[in-house]
Amino acid sequence: MDALWSIAVTAARCYHNNRVSQRRSQKLGHSWPSSSLDALDIEKVILVGNSFGGSLSFSTALKVPDRVEKIITMGAMGPQGQIPYGLDQVWGYKGTEEHMVELIDLFTYDKKFATKELAHVRYEASMEEGFHEAFSSMFPHPRQPFVDNLSFPDETFKKIEHQTLLVHGREDAVVPITNSERLIHLLPNAELHIFGGCGHWTQIEKSEEFATLVKNFIKK
Numbered sequence: 001m002d003a004l005w006s007i008a009v010t011a012a013r014c015y016h017n018n019r020v021s022q023r024r025s026q027k028l029g030h031s032w033p034s035s036s037l038d039a040l041d042i043e044k045v046i047l048v049g050n051s052f053g054g055s056l057s058f059s060t061a062l063k064v065p066d067r068v069e070k071i072i073t074m075g076a077m078g079p080q081g082q083i084p085y086g087l088d089q090v091w092g093y094k095g096t097e098e099h100m101v102e103l104i105d106l107f108t109y110d111k112k113f114a115t116k117e118l119a120h121v122r123y124e125a126s127m128e129e130g131f132h133e134a135f136s137s138m139f140p141h142p143r144q145p146f147v148d149n150l151s152f153p154d155e156t157f158k159k160i161e162h163q164t165l166l167v168h169g170r171e172d173a174v175v176p177i178t179n180s181e182r183l184i185h186l187l188p189n190a191e192l193h194i195f196g197g198c199g200h201w202t203q204i205e206k207s208e209e210f211a212t213l214v215k216n217f218i219k220k
Contacts, residue, residue: 004218007040037067046218050074050203051175055150061160062152071164072214074202075175079182080151083144086174086200091139091146095132097123109171109199157186164190165217167210169198191217 037045046069049057054076061068077087086106093099100123101116108114126132139146164187168180177194184192193213195206203210 004046007036007042037064043067044069046070046072048072048074048214049076051200052077052150054078055152058152058157058160061162062156065160065162068162070218071160071162072167072217073164073180074167074210075169075172075200076166076179076183077147077150077175078152078157079179079186080148080153081179083147084174084176086172086176087147088143090174091143092141093126093132093135095126095136100126106173107200108205109169109197110205113201113205154182154186157183158188161188163217163220165214166190166192167202167213168192168194169200169202169205170194170196171198172200174200 037043044067047057047060049055049072051074054073055078057071057073057076058078061071089106090103093103097120101114101119104114104119104122105111126135164183166180166183166187168177170177180192180194184190195202195209198205
């Protein structure tokens, strides 16, 4: 297999700008993939999207299908439905170290990854000036409208004909496995891999297995 470039694009900088409204941040999130491809002069990509990024990958494939080769998602959002309890907790982050410890525990099934050190590092990062205020303004209560904005009707998924690898942790407490179980029946050219004993962070909790799975899928 030829060497591949891996490019990570994030909307995280929006969290540091408390002047970015919820609606504006949503529009930014759904517009950056194709504009980023143009800016980098990239014709075609394999999309890898985690959680919110899964929905973003589907959105990109629908908007610019000719520029997408394959899709890989981990614990993807996308199907319509009520906001899961775990996701509501994550988006409702209270800005305390105690709550960050609870969220790290929620993300993981194997608790060797839910260390106090990790929670402390992430808490410290969240305390940068303006971060928590901006994050909270992006996900105000009630948070269902934001989920709706990241979701598509079942019939829409049937239009995505790209080869798609759905990866999900069986014990995912943030985005439930039922999302991917639903997607496998809607996407025409999809395959689903479920990791048992794994939470929302499949790429961390099952890093070696995940890397092998992705490499083999890309080589097909």
